[in-house]
Amino acid sequence: MKNYNKTLCAAMILTALSGCQSNQSDTQVTNETVIENNKNNQISQQLATKALSSSLSYDIVESLTVEVGPRLAGSEKDIIAVNWAMNKLESLGFDKVYKESVQVPAWYRGSAKASIIAPFEQPLVISALGGSVSTPDSGIQAQIVRFDTLADLQAADPDSVKGKIAFIDHKTERHITGKGYGKSVGGRSRGAVAAAEKGAVAVVIRSIGTDHDRMAHTGMMRYKDGVAKIPAAALSAPDADMINAMLKRDDNIQLLLNLTSKNLGVATSYNVIAEVTGSSKPDEVVLIGAHLDSWDEGTGAIDDGAGVAIVTAAAKLIQDLPNKPARTIRVVLYAAEEVGLVGGKAYAKQHADELTTHYIAAESDFGAGEIYQIDFNVNPAVFEQVKVEHSGMTVNGVKLGNNKATGGPDVSMMPSLGVPVASLRQDGTDYFDYHHTPNDTLDKIDPKALAQNVAAYAQFAYIMAQSELDLRPLAKKDDKK
């Protein structure tokens, strides 16, 4: 962790200079714009300085994880979390605090047990995948058939799979961007359908995670109409290794799987929203979001208590400024992200008419690692100017990146609806060690890194709320730089 505070004053001078430099776009930069940008930079640096010395974000995530804890969408705890959020946002003095109802799928985890029955009896550590059906009360016992990847299962001869339990053994690679997850997660979300299409009676996967702890990683899976719904669970990495060691000894590994999970239909949850009302363009919105729901085996600290804390604390810093920025800052704490971006989709639908006045949107949902880069998806004609406006963030360790941002899960549909987005890229090297496991607890959050995130979000939100640039139209999908 660098000492940001010490270099902030120097940075204010540097970023002021960068605001004066000629830029490569065709747009003329007026003297007024330069002066305005310098003023904005100055305030954004002050926000960063305050963020780095404040414990507010850590206090928020401690409060959420200790006073609420696990908050699975559609559960009783989900409503407790909504009430917590309303109270917290109100106590922080935002200009507006409200909630919008969302219908979310509800699912009961129940118990998840598994053991190898033969050739060697061994209890296993598993987790039911979210949305999985139960097994019969007596469980399902069958031979394991192993595949390196989902694609290998999809390519398999059905005769080799029929009546067996498919085991997708895809290892997740560690990477700062988390890109290993994208390669392996298909086995979790689509493994049950692929296995059932081949006649399997259940599917188990190597956890989608980068750790070697004896904990399994849960996460959402999906069924498909017309394809048998078979039970689905994740194995801890050491248990996946053990099955491989057994397969070296014997082809016929008999697994007994017993899940009591079940889908409970639809429940009501809420997107919880707070606003800092804009001073001169109150109808234009800079949206910073995170999701309030979590998986249920940890306390939802890195996923996504951290995000809730980051965007709330960033907005609170702007709320407390003597002069509010031009546009409204809207904090959206989404419902039911984990079970299918439900709150994000509902928000986009409920606010469809208002999206033309959404200036830009970003979601924090990748833990609490330091932000090392900010990417955008804005009108390519102003991209370079947008970067210049954000150059003050470099002092806080944030590089100015590319124009290919997706914005985060709950705002991922925004670009297709014409809304610009930004991605404030967090160091996710360790994120998938803990993600969706009992290990997602408060101790995995470094308060200093969390505060650096708040600083970056406060800078971004303030600058965007003040910018004079027209961020639309976005590049067509095939035409991004």
Added chain:
Amino acid sequence: MKNYNKTLCAAMILTALSGCQSNQSDTQVTNETVIENNKNNQISQQLATKALSSSLSYDIVESLTVEVGPRLAGSEKDIIAVNWAMNKLESLGFDKVYKESVQVPAWYRGSAKASIIAPFEQPLVISALGGSVSTPDSGIQAQIVRFDTLADLQAADPDSVKGKIAFIDHKTERHITGKGYGKSVGGRSRGAVAAAEKGAVAVVIRSIGTDHDRMAHTGMMRYKDGVAKIPAAALSAPDADMINAMLKRDDNIQLLLNLTSKNLGVATSYNVIAEVTGSSKPDEVVLIGAHLDSWDEGTGAIDDGAGVAIVTAAAKLIQDLPNKPARTIRVVLYAAEEVGLVGGKAYAKQHADELTTHYIAAESDFGAGEIYQIDFNVNPAVFEQVKVEHSGMTVNGVKLGNNKATGGPDVSMMPSLGVPVASLRQDGTDYFDYHHTPNDTLDKIDPKALAQNVAAYAQFAYIMAQSELDLRPLAKKDDKK
């Protein structure tokens, strides 16, 4: 990991030289001794070279953890482990393989559940401590009273404890020697008695571990005649942290604890023994041991599958020598170490008449980290010569240490019975991250470090089986250097 092989030839010259140096003891070193030592060193280096390029030790611990897995003393799996050990030792071709029955306490873990009921409902991750009684079927609900240490509980006013659940929150420090464990483990073993003496209805402890995983560390606890037997469990470190965060908010934390564990009386287990018969002094014994039993939530890889593998593979290298050493090498795989050094104590009793011909004993029971030092407890008059004899081990990364060894848990009573011991000190920096948790699995073992252990044990056992030194009598307890 250094490249030991490359330097072994150079070492043979060096250690030959060291054998020729004058030493500080009063004993005269004859020419014959020097020549003999050099020959012993040469063979011990050959053993080390073979050990470092062999996968036998890893194969053994893989076999034990995959084919047997958890093997709690007195359980069905314990007997499966005994049979596994007999078969494994016989298949390796030792001169003798036999077992000796031991009566061991049997305990049923059952389920262990806990949750905070108020002021915030939170499920906790706990583990029943070995030997704990159950709670009533409906559990025990009471207020938590927290103590930094066992000593603080012992010093508490009984009025502050009576009717409550005592919480001993002692953090275990990380250290290469594992000495942090010694400071905190009293809360586990003696916490229930101390709490009951003050009128507590149950005791929970912060896990005796150095990790921050949401796993609890089990381990043995004891009751005392005349003191109420109250249930005892360990909390994961994140759960202990959570309780502290709650105590900042409210003094009255209500914990609901439900254990179904019970003591099952006495069962029969076995010390499993293999021997390489000595060529000229077959009745004199160099004992290298490990324990075969394990806790039941992991697969007993580092505790103590690694030790089983290390001493077995080391003895096998000596078994395969064209010329056996003078003394017998005896591998003892002890029963029921975890539940009170039961196999070690039984061995000492059953072999009481033979202990005068036990030349030296050592146990490997601290994981699979590299051995960085060898300590002895031998006649101080020959200590310097003993070190000279072992100087070849320095090439394998093993420093020659002090004369204050305890020898390992199952041989810890040996010095008081007159038997010299050695401690081959393993790097235990990470040992208490995994110890007694579900995380004690094969993947935590580095095959290279394991092979380095085998090299060190083979060198030690061979040199001791050939030594002409008289290692007795030991220094009196207050008179060690």
